[in-house]
Amino acid sequence: MENWNQTTINAFRKDLLAWYDQEGRAALPWRQNTDPYRILVSELMLQQTRVDTVITYFNRFMEAxxxxxxxxxxxxxxxxxxxxxxxxxSRARNLHKAAKYVVNDLQGQWPESSDDLQNLPGVGPYTAAAIASIAFDQVVPAIDGNFFRVFSRLLKIDDDIAQPKTRKVFYQAIEPIVDPERPGDFNQAIMDLGTTYMKTDNPDTLHSPVKKYNAAFRDGVEDQYPVKTKKKKPLRQIYQAQVAYDAQGRLLYEHRPKTGLLANFWTLPLKQVESIEELAGKQLTLKPVVHVFSHRRWEIWLVDLPVKKQQNLPINMAFLSPVEQEALALPKVQYKLLDQLREIDDVSK
Structure with a gap:
């Protein structure tokens, strides 16, 4: 691993922030001020979601x-x-809980240190560091995927970023490099650098504003960084989704349990089965709806299972009209199921 002296660190800060001031994404709506609330909302939205997608959601959320x-x-x-x-x-629910904690438990006073911010529901080391540095000028690196990628290449850090213990290695290497005068801008500059010149695929290091500091590029091994072991494939699980209508044409839904995947959402009644053979003669299509969670891959087959005694539905089930369905917040997998159900209806007409 490369070890920079103070002269190199100072030069890197200067070059990075000069580029950020000229080309950074200052127009992003959550960068219009340093309100910790706006930063928290944006950071939780940006987890697992592209920036261009988040902009619309963020503006709508902040307006409401x-x-x-x-x-x-x-x-x-x-x-x-x-x-x-x-x-x-779960990000939305944690955001809601965090807001209640700040308002009700902390009387509206935000924690300012990275350690204290991690007491908020759903706030981990990265999000806490982002808020602490941007809103409160705390000198702390906001280590996310961009930081792993950028600094593994700059410093040729060979530790496996898939291992939790590696975060400490990066933290210790980066903390002395964070600009103490502009820690928030430094962190945001690294984020921008990691999504432009030093992105995962096809990086444009030749034109990067910090090219001369990139040890992996200098040694012709940039494509080997960051070092990361492959994830295990998600566990395959097969489900049936019950399709049933009442006399008024309303569709049967179930309210899922308070815990587990899709907690508290309304979906078609779902039941896990051992194999596709169990659904022989019941499925309405020749292909399943596929939905991938971080650790599971659901294959959901629509099945025709009419409800025999509609007046004795379980307490967690109800027939819903299209208007009632529209009023609910439905998970993405449910929209996939509805899309396939519409395809079936179009074919049968």
Whole structure:
């Protein structure tokens, strides 16, 4: 691993921030000020989601709930509806809980240190560091995928970034490099650098503003960084989704449990099965709806299982009209199921 002296560190800071001041993405809506609430909302939205997608959602969310107090007082249904389409809904629920914690437990006073910010629900080391540095000028690196990629190449850090212990290695290497005068801008500059000149695929290091500091590029091994072991394939699971209508043409839904995947959402009644053979003669299509979570791959087959005693539905089930369905925040997988159901209806007409 490369070890920079103070002269190199100072030069790197100067070149990086000069580029950021000229070409950084200052127009992003969450960079218009340093309100910790706006930073928290944006960072949680940006997890697992592209920047260009988040912009629309962020603006809509802030228009509806412009302050942390507004979010704390909002109903969860509204929060989920505003989040609808972003997926990973635990982020939205944690955001809601964090707002309540700040308003109700901390009397509206935000923690300022990275360590204290991690007491907020859903806030891990990266998000805490981003808020601490941008909103409160704390000198701390906001280590995310961009930081791993950028600094593994700059410093030729060979540690496997898939290993949790590697974060400490990067933290110790980067902390002395963070600009103490502009820590928030430094962190955001690295984020921008990691999504432009030093992106994962086809990096443009030749034109990078920090090319001369890139040890991996200098040695012709940039494509070997960062070092990362491959993830295991998601576990394949097969489900049936029950399709049933009542006399008024309303579709049967179930309200899922408070814990687990798709917690608290309304979906078609779902039941896991051992194999596709169990669904022989029941499935309505020749292909399943596929939905991949971080660790599971669901293959969901629509099946025709009419409800025999509609008046004795379980308490967690209900027939819903199209208007009632529209009012609910539905998970992405449910929209996939509805799309396939519409295809079936179009074919049968």
């Amino acid at each position: 709930l412009p302050t942390v107090a507004d979010l704390a007082a909002a109903d969860e249904d509204l929060v989920l509806k505003l989040w609808e389409g972003l997926g990973y809904y």
